Amino acid sequence: MSKQLEHQFSMLVREIRKEYVGNGPKEIFTRFVDSWAISEMKGNLTNVEKFMITSNDGRRMVHDARTKLVKKIYTNPEVVAKLEDLMKARIVRIFSDINIEEDIAMTVFVFDRSIESK
Incomplete structure (x- = not known):
């Protein structure tokens, strides 16, 4: 069940990112x-963005825009409700960053209780 829920969570995050x-x-x-x-x-x-990151200013602008935009997305109560409904837990904190050079982003969602299946 945990792997299936992890997959559903991933698909929801992808859907949210695509929308916003x-x-x-x-x-x-x-x-x-x-x-x-x-x-x-x-x-x-x-x-x-790939074109923009060929310069130092572009790299900084893309990094700033991406991190600020992602943080803003998760202040939307409708977005938060979708994630919380799926997990049956309340989000208390979100951390997000992107490595521009490697094109890898990480987001950590912290819930008010354990979501890991035992």
């Missing part, structure tokens, strides 16, 4: 550890 960013990650892998859902996403950048 314009494209979702090409690959997404989620693991549950205690009260954490850790999602690793590869292939996040658009062609325009």
